[in-house]
Amino acid sequence: MISRGQRLTIWSLVWLSIITLSLPTVVVLGASFTAGNMIAFPPEGLSLRWYEKIALARDLRQAFFRSLIVAGVCTLVSIPVGTLAGLALSRFRLRFAGVIQVYLLLPFTIPLIGSGIGLMLVFGQWGVLGSLWPVGVACAVINLPFIVWSVSSSAVLLDPDLELAAQNCGAGRVQTFLYVTLPAVMPGVITGSLLMFILAMNEFLVSLLLTDARIVTLPVQIYNSIRSIITPDLAAVSVVFIVIALAAIWLLDRLVGLEIFLKSK
Amino acid sequence: MAAVRSEQPAVVVQGVDMDFGTGAMAVKGASFALEPGRFLTILGPSGSGKTTLLRMIAGFQAPTRGEILIGGRPADAVAPHRRSIGMVFQKLALFPHMTVNANVAFPLKMRRHDPRTIPARVARYLDLVRLGGYGNRRIHELSGGQQQRVAIARALVFEPDLLLLDEPLAALDRKLREEMQLEFRRIQKELGVTTINVTHDQREALVVSDEIIVMDHGEIQQHTSPVDMYRSPANPFVASFIGVSSFLEGLSSPRGLMVNGVDCAGVAAGAILPGMPARGAIRAEQTRIGAAAEACDTVLEGRITDTIFEGERLMYFVDLPALGTGVRIYHHDPAEHAPFEKGATVSTGWNARDLLIFPAKDR
Numbered sequence: 001m002i003s004r005g006q007r008l009t010i011w012s013l014v015w016l017s018i019i020t021l022s023l024p025t026v027v028v029l030g031a032s033f034t035a036g037n038m039i040a041f042p043p044e045g046l047s048l049r050w051y052e053k054i055a056l057a058r059d060l061r062q063a064f065f066r067s068l069i070v071a072g073v074c075t076l077v078s079i080p081v082g083t084l085a086g087l088a089l090s091r092f093r094l095r096f097a098g099v100i101q102v103y104l105l106l107p108f109t110i111p112l113i114g115s116g117i118g119l120m121l122v123f124g125q126w127g128v129l130g131s132l133w134p135v136g137v138a139c140a141v142i143n144l145p146f147i148v149w150s151v152s153s154s155a156v157l158l159d160p161d162l163e164l165a166a167q168n169c170g171a172g173r174v175q176t177f178l179y180v181t182l183p184a185v186m187p188g189v190i191t192g193s194l195l196m197f198i199l200a201m202n203e204f205l206v207s208l209l210l211t212d213a214r215i216v217t218l219p220v221q222i223y224n225s226i227r228s229i230i231t232p233d234l235a236a237v238s239v240v241f242i243v244i245a246l247a248a249i250w251l252l253d254r255l256v257g258l259e260i261f262l263k264s265k
Numbered sequence: 266m267a268a269v270r271s272e273q274p275a276v277v278v279q280g281v282d283m284d285f286g287t288g289a290m291a292v293k294g295a296s297f298a299l300e301p302g303r304f305l306t307i308l309g310p311s312g313s314g315k316t317t318l319l320r321m322i323a324g325f326q327a328p329t330r331g332e333i334l335i336g337g338r339p340a341d342a343v344a345p346h347r348r349s350i351g352m353v354f355q356k357l358a359l360f361p362h363m364t365v366n367a368n369v370a371f372p373l374k375m376r377r378h379d380p381r382t383i384p385a386r387v388a389r390y391l392d393l394v395r396l397g398g399y400g401n402r403r404i405h406e407l408s409g410g411q412q413q414r415v416a417i418a419r420a421l422v423f424e425p426d427l428l429l430l431d432e433p434l435a436a437l438d439r440k441l442r443e444e445m446q447l448e449f450r451r452i453q454k455e456l457g458v459t460t461i462n463v464t465h466d467q468r469e470a471l472v473v474s475d476e477i478i479v480m481d482h483g484e485i486q487q488h489t490s491p492v493d494m495y496r497s498p499a500n501p502f503v504a505s506f507i508g509v510s511s512f513l514e515g516l517s518s519p520r521g522l523m524v525n526g527v528d529c530a531g532v533a534a535g536a537i538l539p540g541m542p543a544r545g546a547i548r549a550e551q552t553r554i555g556a557a558a559e560a561c562d563t564v565l566e567g568r569i570t571d572t573i574f575e576g577e578r579l580m581y582f583v584d585l586p587a588l589g590t591g592v593r594i595y596h597h598d599p600a601e602h603a604p605f606e607k608g609a610t611v612s613t614g615w616n617a618r619d620l621l622i623f624p625a626k627d628r
Contacts, residue, residue, distance in 0.1 A: 164325055165358035167346045169419065170375035176346075179371070183362045 073136025
């Protein structure tokens with residue numbers, strides 16, 4: 001039995017969390033629809049003029065496509081690396097498994113500014129600064145633990161006999177991986193790669209260090225604009241980010257939710 | 266058909282040891298041969314090494330010592346996925362993301378059968394396991410027994426020379442398990458495929474097998490037919506593991522076994538000299554009680570200490586003061602429904618051929 005007082009406490013906590021978590025989103029969403037010239041909440045009147053402005057702004061649009069490329073490169077790099085690392089860590093009894101696990105988590109222990117400067121020095125030495133793909137690779141490196149975790153958590157649920165059964169059916173190593181292991185950990189791979197995509201899309205600090213004026217990504221472009229003048233078009237850009245994240249979550253639910261549905265048990 | 270295939274045994278296991286380096290060896294000096302078309306069950310308690318032995322035959326593990334020949338060829342000369350061995354796993358290991366059809370077709374696809382012949386073959390084997398029409402179902406849509414049948418179809422569809430069953434019935438409820446035991450037997454007889462089954466269920470071993478191997482502590486205790494295994498256990502362990510036996514400790518005598526100064530009628534079941542410490546084993550259903558006991562070779566006075574009702578029969582725990590020990594007795598009493606009362610004094614007896622006497626050093 002929950003008493004009246006307990007119910008009141010629980011619901012106040014629930015609403016407090018809902019409000020604090022969604023407040024920034026709501027404010028930005030409101031501010032983006034303002035008809036005025038100042039970023040403000042509540043908005044002064046309703047209009048889509050700032051959306052029109054960002055749609056027409058060439059620099060924003062280009063920065064947006066650059067961010068998409070960065071996120072795409074990051075995802076493409078992290079899928080094979082993260083999947084294989086996640087599988088290896090959970091499926092095989094490796095020597096130094098503990099050490100490897102810590103090593104793969106290192107990106108989390110170093111402040112982004114530290115890894116960003118490190119990567120900047122390395123890429124500078126290689127002479128690849130100034131192109132977009134190193135930014136994607138950098139995002140993959142610093143966020144790798146996310147996809148490794150998500151794949152391992154799928155892989156530990158895997159019945160080890162499944163792979164033996166595939167061998168027994170006549171499947172070689174590669175076939176076993178393609179037809180049995182990979183489909184079984186697919187939920188983890190999908191979750192991890194969408195996460196990697198969103199994180200790379202939003203990555204600011206490392207992008208700031210690795211990009212120059214010709215190849216700024218969207219978060220850096222927004223930062224540059226804030227430094228000069230804050231107008232409601234930035235709120236509109238933020239809403240675009242939120243929509244992309246929501247789309248990814250929807251996709252995740254469709255794909256992985258479906259996968260779980262297909263699983264036995 | 267299997268008998269024509271070759272003159273040599275289907276499986277030969279020769280002095281096989283498996284040492285995981287964790288203290289006691291998992292399998293010690295296992296040797297046996299299995300003729301084509303036979304159904305062998307390896308029976309033993311958990312930790313007896315039976316599953317390890319099966320996995321070595323399947324090629325998932327290499328023996329520490331010894332040799333395994335399948336169809337006359339060393340098993341480890343062939344990669345696991347190239348061996349002609351079908352296997353049903355304990356947890357079935359069906360592919361959850363595939364349909365029933367795709368699961369059963371998988372071995373054919375991997376073994377590069379002509380794609381045009383696959384659907385017909387899959388349908389034929391689904392019919393064999395009585396799952397015709399279930400091909401498009403997802404695995405999770407099937408009941409436990411149906412999943413079992415899919416696993417059997419998948420193991421048999423490529424017509425392997427050898428079928429291995431790794432306790433696949435352990436997870437089923439009793440009724441379904443008994444149904445599937447008969448099903449295994451039917452399918453095995455229909456196809457004539459050489460089969461090795463692993464289980465800890467003595468009833469299953471007796472029901473399905475042509476021959477049984479009993480294992481304990483990594484060693485083969487006995488290898489014989491179900492009837493022989495039951496009637497002539499090689500040692501007290503086998504006698505206790507299959508069926509319900511009571512044990513009497515004493516010294517071997519010319520008549521049988523001297524227990525607490527009472528000379529009991531029995532027969533020697535091993536190399537044993539009079540006067541040696543010995544252990545007698547007697548089955549619960551071969552020990553008589555009441556009027557039926559009067560005509561036996563050995564008759565003693567007993568006192569009933571407990572009664573267990575098991576439906577089709579009763580089990581009596583009977584204390585024998587003359588021997589200083591007790592025995593368990595199965596008693597079928599369908600007509601009279603007049604059980605002996607707890608605490609009653611009853612005649613208890615057995616015939617000489619039913620008390621098997623082993624040297625005491627045998628486990």
